[in-house]
Amino acid sequence: MTILRSYSTLLVERAGDVLTITFNRPQRLNALNRPMIGELRDIFQALYWDRSVRVVVLRASGRAFCAGLDLKDTGRREPSPTTGSRLDQQRTLAEIYVAMRRCPQPIISLVQGAASGGGLALALASDIRILASNARMNAAFIRIGLSACDMGVSYFLPRMVGMSVASEYMLTGRFMDAARAFELGLANRVVASDDLEREGADFAQDMLRATPLGLRLTKDALNFAIDAAGLEAVMALEDRNQILAAQDPDFAEGVAAFLEKRDPVYGHRS
8 A cells, every 4th residue: 555645643545546544543542633623524525526536445543443522632622612613613523524425435434443423423424334343333422411413423324224223322322233233234244353454345346346437426326316306306317327427438348347257447537
């Protein structure tokens, strides 16, 4: 892998078309402090325009994925912030999750240990969630005097597991272990901690068999389909995407590779 520019809270590496972002605050269980919030926001917003990166892997150093907001860091903010400044801070954090869904690259999260609060939201905002057997997730906000409806959790979780199950975990702040997450369809795979990287690499490799444009259009359509007004609206989007994909120069290579039973070699950046 090639290490890209230096960040204070993240390690960002590039291997071919795959970008790996590693949370690098293990001594704080990778809790979100202000520098980390800014760096994550900047990366995911920049990915919207990046045609060279096709898949993003989100992982963490140490024993936890992300313990949520760093409350010690929060306590060092200005002593009497105005409501407006608090709202600005909240929106700065919320923009990470919006940018994750908006960026066209599929995001694979590799989750070990705790994924709480904002860490849970990072996993939910990803497209694929691979959990280590020791992973534990919860909507921690409600346990520190806040609403559990934060950072997109009230949008993502009911759509993934249903309103009843979402209510169970959001109203109580209880932890969901890896086995339960898999049972509910929230986790795509549960593996031993040592197998997280391999499983993530396998998913990324399968995604790279799609044409660059086909992969981007698929994530885009899934984002819209989940909230579409009905079948006809979804199919209109699908029809548009298929015509766009079929006109792309990489389409012929995709067909040829399939028929010849080999890995495709794409040269076009859509």
